Amino acid sequence: MNLNVVIVGHVDHGKSTLIGRLLYDSESITEGRVEEIQRLAEEYKKRFEFAYFIDSFDDELKEERTIDTTGVMFKSKDNYYSITDVPGHKEFIKNMLTGASHADVAVLVVAADEGIREQTGRHAFLIHMLGIKQIFVVVNKMDTVDYKEKVFQDTRDKISQLLASFDYQYVQFIPASALEGDNIYKTSKQMDWYKGPTLVQALDGVMISTKSMPLRFVVQDTYNVDSEKVIVGRVESGTLRRDDEVIFQPSNVRGKINKIKIFDGEPQEAKMGDSVGIVVNGEVKRGDVCGLVGVPPTPTKEFLGEAVLLENKLRNGDKLELRCGTGKVQCEIKEIKEKINSETGEVVEKHPAEIGENEAAIILFATEPLVVEKFSEIPELGRFVLVKNKNIGAGVVLEAGK
């Protein structure tokens, strides 16, 4: 199995060090890399750090902080992992979200000697907004508090309180020291009072369940192949079968799947995640979503979403571009209903006039006809980005057609 794990938490709480430690202890570091980093550390007059295995910009080394997200892979005894490091500074939230958006589970790193800080809360909130349901809390730097159980318990209680408002389905706490290697990959000899798993053991136990969802196929383009019109796109949910009676929205085109086409064949069906071509009678366009006639996609002109803004401001009446699936439409901020504190998840203001950078809100969007789905039902079509010359915000659909 492959598990996508994002490591989040406040700056300097040890995220990059934790990943460096994982790579080192699982013997995933290539030959000569340790020496290379020792040489770099000397050149920059720094102490050898596990974080340098992944912080590869010279500015990251000089400033001793992660600027952008990094993806690395490693293998435990049982599993393959794609591990994503994200920066812990407030100014790099967009890089954090970029890294976290493909994760199955999250590891929240909290330093035992500092406890909850600004980005601890914000990252926990954003991870919850992205729909991640399982979170592993590493209470790190236990070596700096003499591995005391009491410190772990106090930190755990405070974080439990913080996380209570974010409906996580599974939360597990692990006392650790990434620097010393305690309870990351190897069981700590310093904390006899802890009987639970190491981080890697805990991750090895993760099960990702996939629920059954109705067919949704997003249209990317139409190609002419041997004088045949082939609609290319991806099955985002459910299964697409030859001879299915389908409908494309918002084009409102009904048809039958005459053929499923790939480069070297014509399969009978295509499953979630498959990039395929289909042959259907009727003109459809990029941005259309196809579903079975019995459980059709519904185009909407209005929906309620929860979004976080990373740059700029948003005011009632603002117009900008919204993208969902392959759909790209103009939208209007019809009403900002509630402003949410992205550190705590609390509603801080009802009907605010505007929201600013790094603020979250519940917003009523008015759009050109577009298919969106409730995020909790079909996540692949329940998430969107906001664009004003560039991607400036992201959100999820709370209620479609409202």
Place this chain on the structure above:
Amino acid sequence: MLELKDLENRTLYIIREAYAEFNRPAVLWSTGKDSTAMLWLCKKAFFGKIPFPVIHIDTGYKFKQMYGFRDRIAAEWGLDLVIAKNEEAMKAGVGPQNGKFECCTRLKTQALMQCLEKNRFDALFLAIRRDEHGIRAKERYFSPRDEAFKWNYKDQPLEMWDQYQNTTEDKTHTRVHAMLQWRELDVWEYVQQENLPVNPMYFAENGKRYRSLGCEPCTSPIDSDAKTIDEVVEELKVTKIAERSGRAQDKEKSFTMQKLRALGYM
């Protein structure tokens, strides 16, 4: 590790996204294993025929076998091949003796820059992968470059849920890294599965083989007995040697690769 099928599906999706959003895309082909796999994936995305040009940057220092392989595949696959050369620098005799940083920048980066300007390409498919080099692990799938070719690595776009940033101002281009998630082993397993042609230099002769192909003066082979695709796959499952260990420009100085890439190097 993702299954080859997942990796392929994802790459096909990205190729088609870029093709739909940009006016004049092109794909970069070094003739190495990764970019040859990239060409194959482009063929698959369009059901056989790649509908845009294929650029080969010729520094004049490539291995003879690379030119032979290039011309053979270009003919077999019906490629619209564009050869990019910085003629001026080549005439002036620029070479590794000028220092690797300058040589790579002038013969590769500037050759590409001239080619893009001349052909007005606005998107460029590249087969770089996150596991090749720390600096490449930091890349986005869609990476905008400014007029001067620069990679603003300190301010990369928000890229979530396959919503790629595809707006480019005039006179700029976007790098499309459609294989970013693939690992070296995945590429070889894909070569094996799809029975793709590869340059014979990747296979061992007298106990040495090339693991990464570049220019002749700056590329050295590694110790290996892997003589077939199957043996290369087996070797990669256990090796602890870095893939680009035979590529001199990566190691000339600390962060050379970052500096090269900030200027637009691949």
